[in-house]
Amino acid sequence: xxxxxxxxxxxxxxxxxxxxxxxxxxxxxxxxxxxxxxxxxxxxxxxxxxxxxxxxxxxxxxxxxxxxxxxxxxxxxxxxxxxxxxxxxxxxxxxxxxxxxxxxxxxxxxxxxxxxxxxxxxxxxxxxxxxxxxxxxxxxxxxxxxxxxxxxxxxxxxxxxxxxxxxxxxxxxxxxxxxxxxxxxxxxxxxxxxxxxxxxxxxxxxxxxxxxxxxxxxxxxxxxxxxxxxxxxxxxxxxxxxxxxxxxxxxxxxxxxxxxxxxxxxxxxxxxxxxxxxxxxxxxxxxxxxxxxxxxxxxxxxxxxxxxxxxxxxxxxxxxxxxxxxxxxxxxxxxxxxxxxxxxxxxxxxxxxxxxxxxxxxxxxxxxxxxxxxxxxxxxxxxxxxxxxxxxxxxxxxxxxxxxxxxxxxxxxxxxxxxxxxxxxxxxxxxxxxxxxxxxxxxxxxxxxxxxxxxxxxxxxxxxxxxxxxxxxxxxxxxxxxxxxxxxxxxxxxxxxxxxxxxxxxxxxxxxxxxxxxxxxxxxxxxxxxxxxxxxxxxxxxxxxxxxxxxxxxxxxxx
Ligand code: HAM
Numbered sequence: 001x002x003x004x005x006x007x008x009x010x011x012x013x014x015x016x017x018x019x020x021x022x023x024x025x026x027x028x029x030x031x032x033x034x035x036x037x038x039x040x041x042x043x044x045x046x047x048x049x050x051x052x053x054x055x056x057x058x059x060x061x062x063x064x065x066x067x068x069x070x071x072x073x074x075x076x077x078x079x080x081x082x083x084x085x086x087x088x089x090x091x092x093x094x095x096x097x098x099x100x101x102x103x104x105x106x107x108x109x110x111x112x113x114x115x116x117x118x119x120x121x122x123x124x125x126x127x128x129x130x131x132x133x134x135x136x137x138x139x140x141x142x143x144x145x146x147x148x149x150x151x152x153x154x155x156x157x158x159x160x161x162x163x164x165x166x167x168x169x170x171x172x173x174x175x176x177x178x179x180x181x182x183x184x185x186x187x188x189x190x191x192x193x194x195x196x197x198x199x200x201x202x203x204x205x206x207x208x209x210x211x212x213x214x215x216x217x218x219x220x221x222x223x224x225x226x227x228x229x230x231x232x233x234x235x236x237x238x239x240x241x242x243x244x245x246x247x248x249x250x251x252x253x254x255x256x257x258x259x260x261x262x263x264x265x266x267x268x269x270x271x272x273x274x275x276x277x278x279x280x281x282x283x284x285x286x287x288x289x290x291x292x293x294x295x296x297x298x299x300x301x302x303x304x305x306x307x308x309x310x311x312x313x314x315x316x317x318x319x320x321x322x323x324x325x326x327x328x329x330x331x332x333x334x335x336x337x338x339x340x341x342x343x344x345x346x347x348x349x350x351x352x353x354x355x356x357x358x359x360x361x362x363x364x365x366x367x368x369x370x371x372x373x374x375x376x377x378x379x380x381x382x383x384x385x386x387x388x389x390x391x392x393x394x395x396x397x398x399x400x401x402x403x404x405x406x407x408x409x410x411x412x413x414x415x416x417x418x419x420x421x422x423x424x425x426x427x428x429x430x431x432x433x434x435x436x437x438x439x440x441x442x443x444x445x446x447x448x449x450x451x452x453x454x455x456x457x458x459x460x461x462x463x464x465x466x467x468x469x470x471x472x473x474x475x476x477x478x479x480x481x482x483x484x485x486x487x488x489x490x491x492x493x494x495x496x497x498x499x500x501x502x503x504x505x506x507x508x509x510x511x512x513x514x515x516x517x518x519x520x521x522x523x524x525x526x527x528x529x530x531x532x533x534x535x536x537x538x539x540x541x542x543x544x545x546x547x548x549x550x551x552x553x554x555x556x557x558x559x
Contacts, residue, residue, distance in 0.1 A: 019256025034289050038261045041285040047237040052219040058211040064218035066397025068337040071214045075246040078211035086207045087126040091143040093201045094175050129158050141173035146180050156192045212245035220264045225432035235268030253414035253446045264439035275402045276378030292454050293409040299392035300372035302364045303400045312363035323353050343391040359390045375402055398423040410453030418442040462512025464490040468504030474519040
């Protein structure tokens, strides 16, 4: 790199990663208001807050959300933690078992002092070919937590490369821990003259596959099991707020780090009143934050049985096969992987075809049909308006029976501000007891966007009071005034240096202050302070207690 390029590189400005963003004031005040409203509304329905880790085992999400869903198959941020540590542990144990003094690692020069873990960085990737001489025999070895047939083939290739150089075939060695070796591997290795050595290690820590959470329902269920919440009075009602991560194509209302406010109700019965109350709470929340034009869509996707959803999916699949060549590539693929998801398609050309597909409502079992009818009745009892949408199947595998979604105006194509549904089998699927469950998650970014678009997001911006002070004596009074006003809950700007009054008032204006409190020598000696209302320029002189009272009254009127 030339010096000039290096300098340019150094000066390069950092930017937030695509699909992530900073949330700045004053907008963050709206975020806080929305979150505060969720705390208030949800607690009136008996929900308690749960705070969850941002990352979990990848397997937790894969098993709950489903391997064939977009969220798991394409959008997860996952990584492996501890690969090198595990491989190194295998290498160290192996070399300690063989006399460490005689083991020569040619590639790294000098005798191997494997008992010093600090040296592990010098060893390079142990999962790749390591060349060494063992008791005078040339050896190519791999030290690996999870071995695959590929390792055998690659060792064999490396050995053959020796032969091509006219050297003798080296000893080929694959070292791993017991319990991770795939079926058929032992005989495959034997045929290829690769020695497969299994080393037992006390307290071995296998590597972990971890992921940033793409959603939180799976985590809540994991926590329910982990903390034995089935022993608490049921149902357990929990809610959460926080960031989620999905590697989606960013666009308006769709981010890679986005925020959800969600609630889950676990345990107890699957009484339709529970479904209806969860939805009622949601609509109460939306009403309270001032979301306008929200539409609630509901559906029932039955349960996973031959006489219910599975039967329907089979019918849907055969209907889709018949129109396969009229569908786009995504839907064509989904016929095999997840036919229900075809109903989610927004592709214009597929709409008339989808409209003619069989409806799930006609294939629900009697129990699911009854449950769905009762949910609708319960919603009506609560005065919750809804629209039925037979195509609402949702993109995550864990749902059964009730599913719902809420759309809001001003969001373009990403108009779902909330999605949810029932997931009775999920806790059991994750190793817990049979447990009923239902919940939802609100997309907070989209909710905020919709509030902003509808003009419902007007926030009291700026300071309540800007203190324009001049002179040392006035400064002491200004500090005290700022302290008292802040204690009374007003936002106050106290400039750190003296300014001419004209300049101070200009500054107060720029900051959007409502009032300027003018403190000069006169005000201090008369104990009468000047308060200027910046909107109309009027001024009044007030004693300190009167000033506080006046500001309090004004605040009450405007809120
Ligand atoms: P979901 O439908 O995947 O459901 O997400 C819920 C909401 O999160 C969506 O309706 C949307 O508002 C918002 N959202 C999703 N992806 C993005 C994104 N990339 N950018 C911005 N907002 C997004 C769930 O996550 C389930 N866990 C909901 C649930 C809880 N079901 C039962 N309990």
